[in-house]
Amino acid sequence: xxxxxxxxxxxxxxxxxxxxxxxxxxxxxxxxxxxxxxxxxxxxxxxxxxxxxxxxxxxxxxxxxxxxxxxxxxxxxxxxxxxxxxxxxxxxxxxxxxxxxxxxxxxxxxxxxxxxxxxxxxxxxxxxxxxxxxxxxxxxxxxxxxxxxxxxxxxxxxxxxxxxxxxxxxxxxxxxxxxxxxxxxxxxxxxxxxxxxxxxxxxxxxxxxxxxxxxxxxxxxxxxxxxxxxxxxxxxxxxx
Amino acid sequence: xxxxxxxxxxxxxxxxxxxxxxxxxxxxxxxxxxxxxxxxxxxxxxxxxxxxxxxxxxxxxxxxxxxxxxxxxxxxxxxxxxxxxxxxxxxxxxxxxxxxxxxxxxxxxxxxxxxxxxxxxxxxxxxxxxxxxxxxxxxxxxxxxxxxxxxxxxxxxxxxxxxxxxxxxxxxxxxxxxxxxxxxxxxxxxxxxxxxxxxxxxxxxxxxxxxxxxxxxxxxxxxxxxxxxxxxxxxxxxxxxxxxxxxxxxxxxxx
Numbered sequence: 091x092x093x094x095x096x097x098x099x100x101x102x103x104x105x106x107x108x109x110x111x112x113x114x115x116x117x118x119x120x121x122x123x124x125x126x127x128x129x130x131x132x133x134x135x136x137x138x139x140x141x142x143x144x145x146x147x148x149x150x151x152x153x154x155x156x157x158x159x160x161x162x163x164x165x166x167x168x169x170x171x172x173x174x175x176x177x178x179x180x181x182x183x184x185x186x187x188x189x190x191x192x193x194x195x196x197x198x199x200x201x202x203x204x205x206x207x208x209x210x211x212x213x214x215x216x217x218x219x220x221x222x223x224x225x226x227x228x229x230x231x232x233x234x235x236x237x238x239x240x241x242x243x244x245x246x247x248x249x250x251x252x253x254x255x256x257x258x259x260x261x262x263x264x265x266x267x268x269x270x271x272x273x274x275x276x277x278x279x280x281x282x283x284x285x286x287x288x289x290x291x292x293x294x295x296x297x298x299x300x301x302x303x304x305x306x307x308x309x310x311x312x313x314x315x316x317x318x319x320x321x322x323x324x325x326x327x328x329x330x
Numbered sequence: 331x332x333x334x335x336x337x338x339x340x341x342x343x344x345x346x347x348x349x350x351x352x353x354x355x356x357x358x359x360x361x362x363x364x365x366x367x368x369x370x371x372x373x374x375x376x377x378x379x380x381x382x383x384x385x386x387x388x389x390x391x392x393x394x395x396x397x398x399x400x401x402x403x404x405x406x407x408x409x410x411x412x413x414x415x416x417x418x419x420x421x422x423x424x425x426x427x428x429x430x431x432x433x434x435x436x437x438x439x440x441x442x443x444x445x446x447x448x449x450x451x452x453x454x455x456x457x458x459x460x461x462x463x464x465x466x467x468x469x470x471x472x473x474x475x476x477x478x479x480x481x482x483x484x485x486x487x488x489x490x491x492x493x494x495x496x497x498x499x500x501x502x503x504x505x506x507x508x509x510x511x512x513x514x515x516x517x518x519x520x521x522x523x524x525x526x527x528x529x530x531x532x533x534x535x536x537x538x539x540x541x542x543x544x545x546x547x548x549x550x551x552x553x554x555x556x557x558x559x560x561x562x563x564x565x566x567x568x569x570x571x572x573x574x575x576x577x578x579x580x581x582x583x584x585x
Contacts, residue, residue, distance in 0.1 A: 140485055167491030177486035181504050190500060191490035225583060243490055 091116045091247065091278055092137060097146035099132055106132045108302040110146070114247070114280060119273050121289040121310070122282045124299035125325060130282045133299065134251050137280065138162075138169045151246075167195055170240025174252040176232040178224035184211070184235055185220040188242050196243065203242070210238045214268050230261030234268050241272075248272065250281040286329060290314055298322045333363060361552035367543050374539035375560055381457040381525045381535060386518060388461025393468025396422045398498075400469070401476045422469070429466035435527055437463055442531030453535075456528030464521045471517060475510035476502060508579045515572040519565050526561075536560055 092114040099107040106129045114120055122130045135141040137148060139155060139162050147156050155165045179187050188207035192198045198206075211217045214234040224232055233253055240248060250269065254262040266288050273279060273292045283289065289296055289310055296313040298306040298321075306313070306322050314330075317323045337359045340352055348356065362368050403419035406412060429437070441459035442452065449455050479502055487497035529538040540553035547553075 138489060140489060163488075163491045163493050165491075166489055169489075171486075171489035173482060173486065173489075175480075175482055177480070177482040179483065179486070179501055179505075181508065191492060194496060194500070195491050223581075223583075239490070 091118075091151060092280075093147075093149040094137070095147045095149070097133070097136060097148065098144045099129075099136060099141060100144045106302055107136070107143075110302075110304060112297070112304060114278065116246075117276050117278055119279045119281070119292050119294045120297060121293035121295070122280065122297045122299060123284070123286070123289060123325075124297075124305075128299040129302045130297075130299045131251055134249050134280060134282050137249055138166050138171055140171075163195075167191075167243050168246045170237075170243060170245035170248045172233070172236050172240055172248065172250045172253045174255050176224070176229075176236045176256075178232055178236055178239070180224050182223075183220070184216070184222055184224065184227075187224065187235065188239050191239075192242050207238070207242055210241050211235075213271070214238055228261060229257045230264045233257065233261075233265045237265075237268055237272070247278045247280065250279065250283065252282050252284065254283065254285055284329070286314070286326075298325070300325075333359065337363070357547075357549050358552050360547045360549060361543060361556065364547075370539040370543060371536060371556060371560065374534060374536035375564075377453055377533065378522075378525050378535040378564075381453060381460065381528060381533065382518075382522045384454070384457035385460035385464055385521055385525070388458065389464030389468050389517075389521065392462065392465025393472055396425065396465065396469035397472035397476065400473055404477075426466045426469060429463055430470075434460075434463055434524055435530060438527055438531055452528070452532040456525070456531055456533035456535075459531075460521060460524060460528065463524075464517065467517050467520075468514070471510050471513045472506070474513075475506035478509060479506055511572070511576055511579065515569070519568060522564060522568065523561060526557075 094110055094112045094114075097107055097110040097112075098105070110133060122133065124130050132141055136143050139148070143156055147154050149155070150165050150168070153160055153165070155162060178184075179190070182190065185204060185207060188211070189198075189200065189203040192203040192206065193200060196203075208217060208220065211220060214237065216231060216234055216238075219227060219231065219235075224235070227235065237248075237253075253269070254265050257265065262285070266285060269279070269281070269288070270292055279292075281288070281293075291310075293310045296308060296310050297304050298313065298317075298319075300321050306317065306319050308318075313322070314326065317326055337356065340348060340356050343352075345353060345356065360367075399415070399418045399422050403412075403415050406415065438456065438459045441462075442455050446455045446458075483505065484497050484502055487501040488494070492500070525533075525535055526537040528535060529541065532538070536557050540550075540557040544550040544553045
């Protein structure tokens with residue numbers, strides 16, 4: 091579904107990603123882990139071109155989206171993204187946050203978009219907060235709304251950039267539950283996270299990144315029980 | 331008691347023989363009532379408001395355009411180079427540097443006595459000069475507002491598939507506007523008061539009216555005090571309108 095070939099990314103002289111080649115299959119749940127500064131967030135942000143790759147190609151369903159001639163806005167509609175800091179629009183109500191993009195981009199009527207938004211909000215247990223503003227919500231609620239906002243565009247892939255890292259510990263569970271539910275519905279997901287439990291339970295494949303490359307990848311069971319590289323072993327020893 | 335009659339009586343007596351209140355009254359009568367001079371202040375006030383509005387429109391339009399061009403240049407995709415955008419950015423930078431680096435009054439005198447030396451429409455020339463001046467400051471205020479917003483906001487917009495323009499229009503600008511409103515209000519108050527400077531190029535606003543009345547009566551206290559009060563009232567009305575707008579925009583801050 092997403093094919094990454096020879097991806098390189100440098101910020102000035104600082105090389106963050108060194109030659110990454112990877113493929114993400116439809117319906118797959120890929121979990122990206124690794125120490126901070128290893129380039130996992132940058133890798134994720136390159137997938138929908140929030141970061142412009144220095145070299146390499148990214149192909150989404152057969153189209154090279156790194157080609158300057160391709161309309162990136164079209165492909166981003168199909169790739170939902172959830173951020174560490176939620177990035178809800180604070181000047182709009184929750185309902186407006188959810189319906190802005192569908193009404194502007196999918197040419198849905200306000201009523202259609204609101205109906206869809208209400209249905210999804212109901213599924214994450216926040217139907218009663220539609221008229222609130224983001225600042226009136228807790229962190230966990232904000233992140234659930236942020237997930238719904240991405241889902242309202244009916245994406246084919248969901249990218250999660252450390253979705254629980256900015257949350258109070260007691261709120262992590264509610265967000266992970268929504269993500270598990272989404273995984274069970276068959277969504278293709280790429281998740282950068284430090285939640286090893288989630289990686290084990292939901293992931294089909296774990297990518298271990300270190301120093302700008304994918305150092306090791308395996309099924310979660312194999313990876314967590316028998317890490318191959320010394321770096322992965324010492325990383326897991328520290329986080330588990 | 332009829333003020334005109336009182337003035338008639340008092341004006342027969344030499345000024346030195348009047349007591350304090352009587353002389354104050356005479357001076358005020360000459361500065362305000364005599365020959366319907368109060369009309370002059372209000373004509374001046376009208377010009378002041380007219381100049382402010384024209385300058386405000388020019389300033390905001392220029393400011394928005396300059397700020398947009400400069401922010402678009404600063405936020406373009408790294409590695410890409412757009413010669414047109416770079417040229418526009420360069421011109422904008424020169425404009426801001428020159429306007430901010432030279433005194434307002436010098437700019438007005440250059441506008442009035444050099445560039446538009448042949449024009450008789452001093453008021454419009456003044457408004458143009460003020461607008462061009464204000465645009466430089468407004469552009470920096472807007473640029474500050476756009477740059478201060480969390481980049482995550484526009485990233486969130488773009489990640490949903492909204493275009494750069496749509497993200498600006500629906501997400502960045504509404505939030506930036508709220509953030510810059512106090513500084514923008516401040517700039518407008520400065521602009522309103524700076525309209526008094528166009529009297530140096532013979533723009534017929536309040537100060538011009540006050541000065542010509544003073545020149546006739548040889549008595550400047552009341553004309554200038556009246557001028558000061560008029561500005562004060564205008565600014566207070568404006569501040570009040572601004573606070574209403576700010577309160578409205580704060581709705582989303584409720585917790």
